[in-house]
Amino acid sequence: MVTSINSFLHFALPDIGEAEISAVVESLRSGWMTTGPSSKQLETIFADRFGGEAVGVNSCTAGMHLALEALGVGPGDEVITTPYTFTATAEVVRYLGADPVFVDIDTETFNIDPRLIEKAITKKTKAIMPVHFGGLACDMDAILRIARSHGLKVVEDAAHALPTTYKGRDVGSLESDATVFSFYATKTLATGEGGMVVARDSEVAGRCRTMRLHGMDRDAFNRYRSTRPAWQYDIIAPGFKYNMPDILASIGLVQYSRLGEMHAKRSQLAERYNRELFGLPIQFPPQAPLGDIHAWHLYEIRLKDDAGISRDAFIDQMSERGIGTSVHFISLHLMSYWSKTYGLTPDSYPNAALASGAAVSLPIYSKMTDDDQTRIIEAIHSILS
Ligand SMILES: *Cc1c(COP(=O)(O)O)cnc(C)c1O
Numbered sequence: 001m002v003t004s005i006n007s008f009l010h011f012a013l014p015d016i017g018e019a020e021i022s023a024v025v026e027s028l029r030s031g032w033m034t035t036g037p038s039s040k041q042l043e044t045i046f047a048d049r050f051g052g053e054a055v056g057v058n059s060c061t062a063g064m065h066l067a068l069e070a071l072g073v074g075p076g077d078e079v080i081t082t083p084y085t086f087t088a089t090a091e092v093v094r095y096l097g098a099d100p101v102f103v104d105i106d107t108e109t110f111n112i113d114p115r116l117i118e119k120a121i122t123k124k125t126k127a128i129m130p131v132h133f134g135g136l137a138c139d140m141d142a143i144l145r146i147a148r149s150h151g152l153k154v155v156e157d158a159a160h161a162l163p164t165t166y167k168g169r170d171v172g173s174l175e176s177d178a179t180v181f182s183f184y185a186t187k188t189l190a191t192g193e194g195g196m197v198v199a200r201d202s203e204v205a206g207r208c209r210t211m212r213l214h215g216m217d218r219d220a221f222n223r224y225r226s227t228r229p230a231w232q233y234d235i236i237a238p239g240f241k242y243n244m245p246d247i248l249a250s251i252g253l254v255q256y257s258r259l260g261e262m263h264a265k266r267s268q269l270a271e272r273y274n275r276e277l278f279g280l281p282i283q284f285p286p287q288a289p290l291g292d293i294h295a296w297h298l299y300e301i302r303l304k305d306d307a308g309i310s311r312d313a314f315i316d317q318m319s320e321r322g323i324g325t326s327v328h329f330i331s332l333h334l335m336s337y338w339s340k341t342y343g344l345t346p347d348s349y350p351n352a353a354l355a356s357g358a359a360v361s362l363p364i365y366s367k368m369t370d371d372d373q374t375r376i377i378e379a380i381h382s383i384l385s
Contacts, residue, residue, distance in 0.1 A: 009375060011324035012186040015262055015366040019254045027250035035213070039249035043196070045256055050172035050179070050198045053205035056244035057212055060159045060182030060195035061088040065095050066242060067178035067197055068127065070207035071153045073098050077126040081157075082112040083332040084352045085131045089157045090332055098126070099342075102333060104349040109133065109286050110300070110359075113351075114142035121146075127153040127177075134328070135188070135295025136288055137166035144175050153177045159195075160297035162188050163263055168291060172198045178208075183248070186365075188262065188297050189255045191248040215239030265366040266296035269373060273299055273362060276377045280384045281307040283358075298328050302358040307384060311358055314383060321379045326361040 027038060039056045046054035057063040073079060075097030081089055083102040090100040103120050106113040110133040117128065128147050130138040138156075147154045156171065158164070159182035164171040172179045181187075183194030199205040210217060215237035218226065255262075274284060283302040288294035303311050311327075318325050331352035333344040346353040363376060 007322055009323045009363060009372055011326045011361065011363050013365050013367050014185050014190040014192075015255075015258075016190070016251070017254075019258075020251045023250040023254045024247055027247050030246075032246040034245045035243045035249075036246040038246040038253060039244040042244070042249045042252045042256065045253075046172070046181075046196050046198055050170055052173075052198050052200045053202055055197040055199065055205055055208045055212060056249060057195045057197060057208075057242045058244055058248075059193055059242075060157070060180050060184065061092060062212070062240065062242035063180040063195040063197040063208075064089065064129070064155060064157060065092040066208040066211055066240070067155045067180060067199065067204070068092060068096055068098075069211060070199070070204045071127060071155070071177055073126050073153075076124060078122060078124040079127045079129055080117055080120050080125060080152075081129040082131050082133075082352070083338070083349050084110055084112075084133065084329055084355060085157065085332065086159070086329060087332060087335065087338075088159075089129055089131055090338065093129075099124075101125070102342075102344075102349060102352075104351045105133075105355065107351050107355070109136055109138075110355055111136065111138040112143075114139050114146065117143065117146050118150075121150055121152075125150065125152060127155055129155050129157055131157040131159070132161035132164055132171060132295075134285060134298035134300055135160045135164050136286060137161065137164050137171055137292065140166050140171075140174055140176075155180065158182075159184070159187060161295050163259060163293055164295040165288075165293040167289075175200070177201065177204060183252055183255075188266070188295050189252065189259055191251045191255065194244055194248045194252060196244075211237060211239040212242040213239060214241065262366040263293075263295065265368075266364055267294075269364050269368060270294070270296045270299055272373060273364075273377070277301070277380060280380065282384070296364055299362045299364040300328055300359050301362060302355070303360065309383065311360060314360060317383045318379060321375075323376055323379055324363060327356070327359055328361050329356065329359075331356045 043054040077098040079093045093100040154176040156179040161171040178199045183191040217234045281304040332338045
């Protein structure tokens with residue numbers, strides 16, 4: 001049975017309602033298209049929630065670049081991270097002329113294995129970038145302890161981790177130097193493109209703020225509110241163009257107000273998958289420890305060896321039934337650029353290589369209906385039994 005394209009069940013969809021649409025229209029009517037009061041307000045919300053200072057940017061990639069730059073990462077430095085991530089995490093290290101040093105993942109959580117970090121530290125190591133895979137927090141106590149004992153900075157890639165908690169505290173409020181969220185179209189708070197840096201130190205936050213807008217000593221919004229005339233500004237460095245536009249921030253404000261509701265829906269979808277796929281030859285995504293919150297950005301299953309079907313064939317059969325799935329991730333060490341540049345083979349990170357071959361992301365998003373999920377669950381049962 002091949003379903004028509006009209007009823008194709010997408011792997012991911014943003015949850016945009018009339019309130020978000022009205023907010024964009026209002027933003028356009030207000031005359032503030034670029035960085036202005038809405039982006040300021042979103043920063044205030046993040047700073048109040050997480051402590052420290054928040055800097056709105058136009059992507060998580062931009063935010064991680066800014067954070068590493070502000071923390072002094074430069075040519076010849078090394079930054080330890082996971083290969084089991086989106087390329088953005090590692091590419092920002094290369095932007096600064098530094099080198100990512102990959103450390104293999106834990107087979108249970110798919111997060112960086114802290115037991116392997118210490119062995120990767122050299123005289124050149126400057127920072128550690130953990131990624132909270134799928135929305136489940138990394139072992140941050142272990143990572144922060146290693147960082148502290150070696151004098152390393154920590155920048156969390158929290159693209160999947162809103163709202164995630166670690167030992168009862170929000171990811172974003174821990175002792176890392178910076179935590180960076182993504183508001184990309186498929187993320188748990190979506191503005192299309194966008195992100196937020198939360199930094200503990202106000203000098204670091206200040207450097208991010210300056211460098212996100214050309215290295216100007218004040219941004220457009222402050223320029224128009226300040227007592228100094230708007231044309232008076234200084235350039236203190238060759239900065240970037242990474243500021244968050246108000247059109248997008250206005251969507252973010254509405255999405256933030258719906259974060260709890262959207263997360264409740266994702267949790268409910270995850271619980272139903274756990275219940276109704278039980279007994280099939282798959283490994284389920286790990287649960288958050290008792291009392292902690294999994295953001296459920298991803299619901300990543302792994303086909304077991306006795307599933308009787310390859311991962312690729314499983315994806316094809318889902319697609320034939322009109323259901324979109326995805327893979328998070330194909331480990332970076334299996335990608336041409338990273339393997340050639342650093343002489344990596346699949347064996348360099350065996351756990352990440354194994355995960356890359358077995359993982360399937362099932363659709364999980366707040367706009368999904370019960371009927372959508374029923375269709376997915378029935379398709380998986382029919383393929384695997
Ligand atoms: C989506 C994603 C990013 C990049 O986010 P952008 O906002 O698109 O720059 C970075 N890291 C991870 C793990 C991601 O999934």
